[in-house]
Amino acid sequence: MDYCLIAFSSSSGAIQAQRVLKGHVAFQTMPVLREISASCGIALRLPPESAEEAAALLSGSELRPGEFTLYAVTGQGPGLTAEPIQ
């Protein structure tokens, strides 16, 4: 995994998640990768080592479990893969 991407089922969920994560884990706001969704959405990019903590913080927040999905992103360009993290 090069980085962890968190995708959301709604933009408001993505904004809410940033409030949850701010001050705990470093993240960047990025557009959802085309490989994950054709629609334009807000996603968060985190270093791989922060994935677990971010998942725990979001699970313990008011976000519904189905509201967010973590992906392991590896490579770039045509060789890019994004696999959901269970």
Added chain:
Amino acid sequence: MSRIIDAKGKACPMPVMMAKEAITAGEESFTVLVDNRTAVGNLQRLASNQGYDAAVSEADGVFSLAFTKTGAAPAPQASAAPVQAAPGEGYAIFVSRDIVGSGDHELGTNLIRMFFYTLAQSDDLPASILFMNGGVKLPAGDEQVIEHLKTLIGKGVEVLVCGTCLNYYGIADQLGAGTASNMYDILTKMQKASKVITV
């Protein structure tokens, strides 16, 4: 005897205008006094654009720039030459607010961060990114955007930030990426760009 132009206490772009008057008048050697670093940077760029050397010295918060015409000067009338949007000049991005569009501020903040994230990863880069008014809060405050701007600068993109605006908002000391600049340089970048994208 070289003339002394006292531009202390003058707001941008007055010091540059005063120096430019002297250059236009054909003065080959003169000294400009200013009291802030933004003006020093602007005057140094003016000097190098106009074929002058500008040695800086500082005493008691006053900066003194000794302008001396160098031999290899570009034509002094260069700035008055017709501006042509040559395709080779690349494009410019003009950012006049710290969010994308109008509407919800938090959504707009997310959109502007995603904009710069995507731009930093793009192969089709602008020649320059120009920040003015509320837009200057991005290179002087938004950590994510600053990081993307550093990446872009590393790839050869010129980032100019309106110094007047930084001073107005009291954030000149927080500029994290790019160069504090002035209306002359920012307008020139727009005029020379093949297109300007306004965000």
